[in-house]
Amino acid sequence: MIPRALLLTLTFTLGTALGSGPAQAASCGIFGLTVPNPQVLVALEKKAGCTFQHVRWFQDWNQPFNQEYARLLSQKGRTLDLSWQPRYVSKGKLVGVPYRDIAAGKHDRFITQFARDIKRGGKTVSISFAPEMNGDWGVYQLTSKNTPAHFKQAWKRIVHIFWREKAPVRWVWTPNILYPTALSSYRELYPGDGYVNEIGLDGYNWGTTNPWNRWKTFAQTFDESYVAIKQITSKPMQLGELSSVEKGGDKAQWILDACRQLPKYARVKKAFWFHINDGRVDWRLTTSLASLQAFRRCAPGTALK
Template sequence: MRWKRFCATLGVGALVGTAQAASCGMFGLTVNTPFVLGAVEKKVGCSFTATRWFVDWKRPFPAYAALQFFKTPGRQLELSWQPRIRLGDEKYKGVTYRSIAGGNHDAYIRAFARSVRATGRTVSITFAPEMNGDWGEYQLSAKNTPKDFKRAWVHLHRIFREEKARVRWVWSPNIIYPTMKSSYRELYPGDAYVDEVGLDGYNWGTTNPWNRWKTFAQTFDQSYREVKKITGKPMQLGELSSVEKGGNKAAWIRDMCRLLPKYSRIRRVFWFHITDRNVDWRLTTSQGALDAFKDCVRKRS
């Protein structure tokens, strides 16, 4: 009902976006609400065929918003399904992989799967994005092991198959970082249960004391090579962005554009168009960044 009220308030056009614009090619957009699409697409001058947004645990599949979204021909929806329950403003409780694998949430999962099936469309689902991290409510711990994660993934896959929901399963860890508690191989559910793999990675620049400016290659090279070692599945960059602080964001985007063809397994790139905890990752942080992205779309489309 919340999605339906938003659609009614903002109008279908805010959600459907620029239906007549040319496609942004391999580029998609990660947003915290689909209702920003129209405004962003007007600025970049193209239509983001593939779009990702987030759904927390115990929240129903946003069926009404999805159906409005699909009214634009060619739209592809990807959901980041996060096993965490919202308690209040920026407060969450994690849902353990063990409880998911053990069947404690089957009624919710089946209802979610049936809602996906009812759209009549294929939806990509990234379950527990950045599961290899150590900063979120559902990430690895003594009670949330890599083995538990894989069992939960397989359990979800089985239920959606039983419910005949059309889903592409996307496994998307964070890029490798120094204190990572598990290897990619230990967390990978197996090719039988995964349709696409991804990576989430950011250039934080100098927005905090423990980071420095990193190029596109410095951000993704090592992780890309490691993922290639464990699977031949097609790849995406599920969350990607750069800040302005500490370097030149426009130059970073131009460098990304120049290097992308060398990463031959990457079929899709989702720019993280969100301001998160006072860090502005959006495409529109400067005219220079926006112009660089628009030029990249022209070159890669």
């Protein structure tokens, strides 16, 4: 749904910045955060008055696992979530890695090294391979030559390699919310409970930012897809990406409503706010003072016991 030219670079000096967050601040509860770098994380925590225990970042296919970033984010007991995208940049353009090539073993050396790097880091990482794989807007998503069967074969091959290397990874299967032109059902894309630890679900309220969009409440955004997921697996869930725009409605009220609705989604244990301005749409919690204040009012109250 959202272009993710978000490859993160990190220097050792950011360790100081990350350590300067609110030392005794309350947890932000069920909410995690997707950010472009640790400095943004620290700045938002100061504004929000709470600490995000769950942090997500993106990584493309030809990049080594960033152990330094993982170490820094694991401070204060943070959990680490990685959206691992099978794509790379070639001559200034994004190129998708075909699932069938992964399934055929053509990338085994890279996958093996990635698993070994995570193991060497010593921290458990949750990985969402090919997030929003059911979409039709990204270079690694479904086509007539990049099928659901290829996806499942690729997923299982990757997991087997990580098992062989004994890398501490939790596997999160993360489709986009249902939409009318999807090329595959959830059931056709699901690798099976034996290969998945957790279910993710990405969804956004686009408001009226596009002619084809309309304002949707939190429930209108997620209800149908949540029910569909429950029909194929009983695995615990997270909202891997969620956000709302300001245009077309009341974003502050949307946030408050999300906090009221989330306890009804009994399987959802984490909800990652997409705190990024992607150049077309500003999804951050700080797009208005009212939106930030709404989050401050509700976030600690969503903590799950």
